[in-house]
Amino acid sequence: MSIQKVLLIEDEPVLAEIVLESLQSRGFSVLHAATLAEGLKRYYDESPAIIVLDVMLPDGSGFDLARQIRNLDTELPIIFLTSKSLPQDVVDGFESGGNDYLKKPFSLEELIVRIRALLSKGRLIIKQPDANNIALGQFSFKYPKGVLQMMGNEKILTTREAEILHMLILNSNRVLSRNELLITLWGNDDYFSGRSLDVFITKLRHYLKADPSVNILNIRGQGYKLIC
Missing domain, CATH: 3.40.50.2300 (Response regulator)
Structure with missing residues (x-):
């Protein structure tokens, strides 16, 4: 080794x-x-x-x-x-x-x-798709570059925003627990990491609100569910 x-x-x-x-x-x-x-x-x-x-x-x-x-x-x-x-x-x-x-x-x-x-966890936590855009409602999302596009408008996500959105996409239409997100991306589930996750989820919801068909639901006591 x-x-x-x-x-x-x-x-x-x-x-x-x-x-x-x-x-x-x-x-x-x-x-x-x-x-x-x-x-x-x-x-x-x-x-x-x-x-x-x-x-x-x-x-x-x-x-x-x-x-x-x-x-x-x-x-x-x-x-x-x-x-x-x-x-x-x-x-x-x-x-x-x-x-x-x-x-x-x-x-x-x-x-x-x-x-x-x-x-x-290795050099990559999550299996990456290829360089093609990922369809997300009316959006296209390029990962790991973190580029979110819709009708000519482009938003460059931070590394953490891109990682969270990618995990939600890979688990779309099912509940992704807060603990799974925190342990996978932060390596712990302490208070400060949890508050940071809340901030990032709020920002992602803001970015995605242009398409009403895409939403990140907060499933009380469980986690988050990306609906698309």
């Missing part, structure tokens, strides 16, 4: 050393960078299996780096590791392309569990 590479982008030397040693002791190969620029270079040069990313770095925001990477790679797991803990910070993290969000101070064991959970 090949050793999986973790790219740790963290500018606090003591914390970085603790995380690095803990991951190495669990059998991971760890690449460390202290800035966005160095992290991006290591991403290009080393092709890590997962990125653990601080948000507040000396040369900018980890959210911006996540967006940049998502333009190149829609599948690479990204875990934010940050002291930014407001609900909007969490939403911003997922909207920028993060798969998980762990607030400082944190448990090293919890970080390792979350890394393993994301890696165990």
Whole structure:
């Protein structure tokens, strides 16, 4: 079994050393960078299996780096590791392309569990269709590019919006549980992830309201059902 590479982008030397040693002791190969620029270079040069990313770095925001990477790679797991803990910070993290969000101070064991959970799902959680458009009522949806089109109007979805819509499409006309969505896409079903999911569902409903035949129903106590 090949050793999986973790790219740790963290500018606090003591914390970085603790995380690095803990991951190495669990059998991971760890690449460390202290800035966005160095992290991006290591991403290009080393092709890590997962990125653990601080948000507040000396040369900018980890959210911006996540967006940049998502333009190149829609599948690479990204875990934010940050002291930014407001609900909007969490939403911003997922909207920028993060798969998980762990607030400082944190448990090293919890970080390792979350890394393993994301890696165990492989490079792609859901089977992708080919590059052709997916018909969705009067819309066409191109995944994984995240392009939603209708009558000449085009909306570019965020990575997370596209992933959620794709899962709903693959499970159209049946109830898709909140827990299934959260565990598959976030790797956990905690309060902050649940609130983020609610935000994304609201946005998707707004995008789809131009076609009354397409609707995302909230099945109370169960989950969501895409009707088309």
